[in-house]
Amino acid sequence: MKTFTLLILFGLLAACTSLGATPGPEHVVVKRSVAASMLRRHRRAGATPAADLTPLQLESLREVCEVNVACDEMADTNGIVAAYTAYYGPIPF
Secondary structure (H helix, E strand, C coil): CHHHHHHHHHHHHHHHHHCCCCCCCCCCCCCHHHHHHHHHHHHHHHCCCHHHCCHHHHHHHHHHHHCCHHHHHHHHHHCHHHHHHHHHCCCCC
């Protein structure tokens, strides 16, 4: 829903600038607390919680992480989800 609202907002902004309306400033200033909360929401929306993963999916993450020694060591200390995310990005399933 929030993504849809942002798309509508950016669509209106693009329409206004293409019609010859006066453009706004080249950059937007946002309070640090607002930017941090937006990033937190974005990260939470894209992440798969570890509790939602099946044992088969966790095992497949472990197999990928075993190839990289640093990832394997991090998986032993911080958990497989944290290690996979740190070395390979978001979880694909």
